Amino acid sequence: MTRVVPLLALVSGSALAASSSGTANLLFSLFWVVLAASVFGMIASKLGVPAVVGQVLAGILIGPSLLNLARPDEFLLSLAELGAVFLLFMVGLETRFRDLLAVGKEALLVAVLGIVIPLALGFGFGLFQGQGNVSALFVGTALVATSVGITAKVLQEMGVLDARFAQVILGAAVIDDILGLTLLAVVSGLGAGESMGAAQVALILGLSVGFVALVLAVGIPLIHRFQPRLQNLSLARMFNVAIVVGLGVAALSTVAGLAPIIGAFLAGMVLAEVKDEVEFESKVHALEAFLAPIFFVVVGLQLDLSVLGTPTVIVAGLILTVLAVIGKVVGGLLGARSMGGQQALLVGVGMVPRGEVGLIVASLGLGAGIINGNVYAEVLLMVLLTTVLAPLALRVLARRAGPEAIAAKA
Known part of the structure; x- marks a missing residue:
């Protein structure tokens, strides 16, 4: 018995040490992410660059591609998704x-054109490269996406x-999210060899649209009804x-097949109906200010620069980036043309x-296994460039448009 007790103590100590080591790793990863977000976000702001650009670049710097101080593990990915949820919740509160x-x-036209045009361009480019139909469709679907x-x-x-342009x-x-996720479900089904009929596509789309309509139709009247109680x-x-x-x-929203950020945005819009009478926005903003930068840094962590190893991949990725920009900008210019050229251009760039x-x-x-490593790398380069460059372009165009165009309300 006297030998068992030390053995149990040793085992317990080892388990505790392993647990402590795991916790330490998580905390150090979070430490580097938060530090990088703060420092690079501040530097970007000082330089007149959107803070998100600095935070994405910070993620690339501390990620596996360069310094390897943090990795996009399950913990950070979950925390990043939570950051995106609260970011869109806060945006909803201001909408x-x-x-x-x-x-x-205008929003409907911009969304539809911003899906059809990039999808066609990406699909055509995939076929031009000699890819199969499904692989080319995946490239087109990657161009459809908007962050x-x-x-x-x-x-x-x-x-x-x-x-007005921001509301559009x-x-x-x-x-875009509703239609894009429906398209992704269809293309993924085709890639898995499934036959997906019009009825299944309509069901997926109907669930998504129905969820949005239900949240707004029920939530807004309900929040007004409970407003007197909430004020107390x-x-x-x-x-x-x-x-x-x-x-x-x-x-x-995930049950309805939508991204959780859309549900958070809708919830924010519902609560926006009473935010002027009920105080809570400042606390939500404080939470969002901590979590949202983590999301942008983790986007950078996920970008593996090592796959961009050959000139062929880089050239193809640059072409794909140009097509990605053209697809969204043309969609914005055509869909929001009733707002005038300056604001329509802002809309298009904002969707990039x-x-x-x-x-x-x-x-x-x-x-x-639908796309190969080279195609993946090309899409990766397109994601990196559109993520970093579009915010810069949006701010420059907004300055050139002048305060009158920016101040135009919905």
């Missing part, structure tokens, strides 16, 4: 549903979320209510970043 309705026609989180953060930094971008991004809650309790609503709707959405599409294609 009134009636403002989106005012730009509904609303990146553009939304830039618009938030600029303080123009209530501008946000509205188009929601529609303390700041801390109202903050808890807001977080529960945001997380709950974000979780439910692919970010984490493009990475997800490319990873799915590579994992399923």
